[in-house]
Amino acid sequence: MPRRRAGAVIPEMFRQMLEKPSTQAYPYKQVKLPERFRGKLDIDPERCTGCAVCSLVCPASVITMVDTGTRIVGDRELKVRRPVFDLSTCIFCGECVDNCAFKALELTKQFEIATPNKSDLFMNKALSK
Amino acid sequence: MSEVLLQQIEKLAAEAQTKSAQLRKGETIVEVDQRQLKNFIKRLVTETSARHLSTITGLDLDQNIGIIYHFWIERNTIHVKTFVPKTAPAALSIVDIVPGAILYEMEIHDMFGITFEGNPWIDKKLLLPDNWPSDLPPPLLKNANAAEIRKRLGLEVEKK
Amino acid sequence: MIEQTGNAVRKEESAGLMKYSAENLVPFGPIHPALKEPEYFKLVLEGERIVEVIPRIGYVHRGLEKTAESRPWVQNMYMFERTCGICSFVHSLTYGQAVEGLTIYEIPRRAKFIRTIIAELERIHSHLLWVGLMGHWTGFETLFMWVWRDREVVLDLVEAISGNRVHKSMNAFCGVRRDMPEGMEDRIVERMKFLVDRANYYKQIVDTEETMLERTEGVGRISPDTAEKLCAVGPMARYVGLKHDIRLNDPYAAYEEVPFDIVTRKEGDAHALLKLRLDELIVSANMISYAVKHLPSGPIRIKIPPIIPAGEHSSHSEAPRGEIFYYVKSSGGRTPDRVKSRQPTLANLPTALEMLKGQTLADIPVVLTAIDPCFGCMDRMSFVDIESNKKWTWSGEQLRQYGISKYFPERSKKQARTHSQPGQEVTSTKLCYKEEGF
Numbered sequence: 001m002p003r004r005r006a007g008a009v010i011p012e013m014f015r016q017m018l019e020k021p022s023t024q025a026y027p028y029k030q031v032k033l034p035e036r037f038r039g040k041l042d043i044d045p046e047r048c049t050g051c052a053v054c055s056l057v058c059p060a061s062v063i064t065m066v067d068t069g070t071r072i073v074g075d076r077e078l079k080v081r082r083p084v085f086d087l088s089t090c091i092f093c094g095e096c097v098d099n100c101a102f103k104a105l106e107l108t109k110q111f112e113i114a115t116p117n118k119s120d121l122f123m124n125k126a127l128s129k
Numbered sequence: 130m131s132e133v134l135l136q137q138i139e140k141l142a143a144e145a146q147t148k149s150a151q152l153r154k155g156e157t158i159v160e161v162d163q164r165q166l167k168n169f170i171k172r173l174v175t176e177t178s179a180r181h182l183s184t185i186t187g188l189d190l191d192q193n194i195g196i197i198y199h200f201w202i203e204r205n206t207i208h209v210k211t212f213v214p215k216t217a218p219a220a221l222s223i224v225d226i227v228p229g230a231i232l233y234e235m236e237i238h239d240m241f242g243i244t245f246e247g248n249p250w251i252d253k254k255l256l257l258p259d260n261w262p263s264d265l266p267p268p269l270l271k272n273a274n275a276a277e278i279r280k281r282l283g284l285e286v287e288k289k
Numbered sequence: 290m291i292e293q294t295g296n297a298v299r300k301e302e303s304a305g306l307m308k309y310s311a312e313n314l315v316p317f318g319p320i321h322p323a324l325k326e327p328e329y330f331k332l333v334l335e336g337e338r339i340v341e342v343i344p345r346i347g348y349v350h351r352g353l354e355k356t357a358e359s360r361p362w363v364q365n366m367y368m369f370e371r372t373c374g375i376c377s378f379v380h381s382l383t384y385g386q387a388v389e390g391l392t393i394y395e396i397p398r399r400a401k402f403i404r405t406i407i408a409e410l411e412r413i414h415s416h417l418l419w420v421g422l423m424g425h426w427t428g429f430e431t432l433f434m435w436v437w438r439d440r441e442v443v444l445d446l447v448e449a450i451s452g453n454r455v456h457k458s459m460n461a462f463c464g465v466r467r468d469m470p471e472g473m474e475d476r477i478v479e480r481m482k483f484l485v486d487r488a489n490y491y492k493q494i495v496d497t498e499e500t501m502l503e504r505t506e507g508v509g510r511i512s513p514d515t516a517e518k519l520c521a522v523g524p525m526a527r528y529v530g531l532k533h534d535i536r537l538n539d540p541y542a543a544y545e546e547v548p549f550d551i552v553t554r555k556e557g558d559a560h561a562l563l564k565l566r567l568d569e570l571i572v573s574a575n576m577i578s579y580a581v582k583h584l585p586s587g588p589i590r591i592k593i594p595p596i597i598p599a600g601e602h603s604s605h606s607e608a609p610r611g612e613i614f615y616y617v618k619s620s621g622g623r624t625p626d627r628v629k630s631r632q633p634t635l636a637n638l639p640t641a642l643e644m645l646k647g648q649t650l651a652d653i654p655v656v657l658t659a660i661d662p663c664f665g666c667m668d669r670m671s672f673v674d675i676e677s678n679k680k681w682t683w684s685g686e687q688l689r690q691y692g693i694s695k696y697f698p699e700r701s702k703k704q705a706r707t708h709s710q711p712g713q714e715v716t717s718t719k720l721c722y723k724e725e726g727f
Contacts, residue, residue, distance in 0.1 A: 006499040009431055012490070022438050034445075036452040036470070059364035093367055093458045098466065107452075152601070153390070181533070182520050183605065183614045184631040199603060199616065204539045206603060229520030229639055233631075256347035268355060275355060 047104035054096035085123035222247035242267035387604040415609035464590025523611025651695040
């Protein structure tokens with residue numbers, strides 16, 4: 001039966017004082033992020049074809065498809081759509097990245113995205129193509 | 130172990146004038162009439178080894194509301210299903226047999242509008258707010274609209 | 290139940306529960322901006338002893354079950370993952386298992402092992418967090434800080450595997466979404482060894498340190514019969530000696546292939562809960578080391594069509610706090626017909642109410658933390674004293690200080706914080722809400 005005493009942590013306390021601190025000095029020092037970190041979404045407009053699979057699977061209603069014109073295929077005229085992103089509701093799950101057949105989407109390592117303007121979080125890059 | 134249990138349940142079901150069915154391996158479902166329910170559960174809890182009640186679920190079927198009691202023992206789940214008509218939503222409480230069912234019955238009372246007779250805390254609300262309007266249907270029924278509930282409780286969020 | 294008619298309360302008897310009367314009952318608001326799951330308890334006191342407790346919950350009711358009926362099956366998995374922050378993986382795992390039972394597909398073996406590894410990492414994280422909270426509520430701040438620093442080891446591992454510290458998003462129907470990274474094996478085994486050493490050290494502290502022993506021995510006793518009748522789950526059933534563990538009695542994922550021991554204790558008080566959770570931590574760390582070394586090869590996921598066949602199925606699993614239960618009913622469409630989810634804190638609540646009867650006022654923080662509620666659900670309480678007809682309100686911080694001052698009066702005299710005595714109206718700035726008379 002171990003002896004009851006007060007201050008049983010004092011030896012460990014002295015040992016801990018000799019170790020280096022565990023806090024990271026963010027934002028004065030850069031934080032090291034692991035490889036699989038899930039940050040802000042990014043799209044490559046060259047690869048996107050407007051198939052709309054990403055907007056069907058998103059659980060948080062981030063992606064809306066917008067008509068940007070038409071194209072001629074054979075003797076038919078088909079609509080061309082491109083995605084528009086409202087990243088303020090994104091939950092960083094990665095479903096759109098996994099389901100894109102053309103590998104146009106990517107979750108970057110950018111995590112400092114807090115902003116007072118909601119329009120900063122709208123991503124219209126894909127409309128340019 | 131499960132063979133013995135299955136035979137016991139079949140015997141109990143036969144005595145309550147109903148049959149038991151196997152959904153898949155390890156899951157049995159028994160549909161019991163409202164009048165035989167308390168007797169069935171009392172014999173299930175005392176005679177077999179299934180004493181742990183996981184939870185009580187409510188279901189909205191068209192004319193009735195279904196109440197399912199889920200019991201569990203060692204790789205076997207037993208669902209005991211009973212029906213209560215929507216026009217007369219009253220059922221008997223099993224709190225004197227299984228005291229742990231008291232909060233589950235309060236939840237079904239809040240969400241589906243069924244009163245359980247014999248539950249000492251049935252007049253208290255568990256999950257709904259105190260200012261719930263009495264003419265709104267209970268939330269989990271199919272004819273309760275989420276947008277209408279938000280509007281009546283004053284929780285509308287302005288969309289840009 | 291205390292019914293309020295104006296200022297006086299009637300005394301009634303109903304089904305064996307006495308209703309007590311008090312004059313001038315003060316109502317209160319348990320909504321606290323910093324809480325994740327607020328509950329509040331009305332306590333009826335006689336002097337210092339608690340006689341009866343009446344719960345009222347539902348302050349963060351989000352209507353998840355109703356919302357689930359209008360969303361596709363896969364999107365519901367992300368929604369149910371966000372029911373809780375600490376047991377998020379087990380929620381999506383149980384929902385996934387309930388839906389997979391309706392299909393005809395089998396889960397690959399490698400996916401089962403990866404699910405087991407992540408679930409046990411989550412259990413270690415939750416138990417470390419709880420030991421720290423227990424230190425905080427008993428006044429032992431040093432233990433709180435040290436344990437929460439060791440928790441960072443686990444969170445770093447989770448971030449390296451899944452990309453996020455809290456909501457891991459690793460589950461999918463019939464598999465997992467990401468594979469284990471290359472070369473993690475040695476790192477995981479070394480970290481698990483470190484955690485086992487620290488857990489052994491904390492077990493020794495809990496046995497010898499005077500503060501913890503005074504506050505937790507003999508507090509929160511309950512008999513095994515009562516625990517079984519009230520359908521207690523998880524550690525609340527195991528700390529009185531019942532062998533209830535779903536990983537043993539009804540194995541899911543890879544628990545049939547990974548060997549482990551079930552941990553039970555006989556004493557049945559809060560001190561036993563401390564040692565039980567630290568023992569479970571050691572068992573989990575050994576399980577992870579075994580699973581990582583014996584990981585089978587093969588696919589990690591099978592893609593299934595988005596329409597689930599009709600039927601009903603239920604599934605349950607062992608979260609760090611107890612049993613999580615999911616029931617799913619499908620009518621053959623793209624959205625479910627009914628999803629029912631029951632969290633373990635609701636199942637342990639009647640047991641907690643029984644534990645509180647007969648305790649003194651200063652023991653409330655220890656007892657309510659012992660059931661491991663989701664983060665400080667008891668931050669707002671109101672007290673009614675029958676004998677002297679006094680009423681007063683405290684916040685959680687004041688209750689904690691009162692508990693420390695009661696047990697160690699010399700220590701608390703040196704601290705210049707607000708002391709709260711029963712019956713004294715508190716006017717400090719720590720009160721977040723001012724009650725208007727009702």
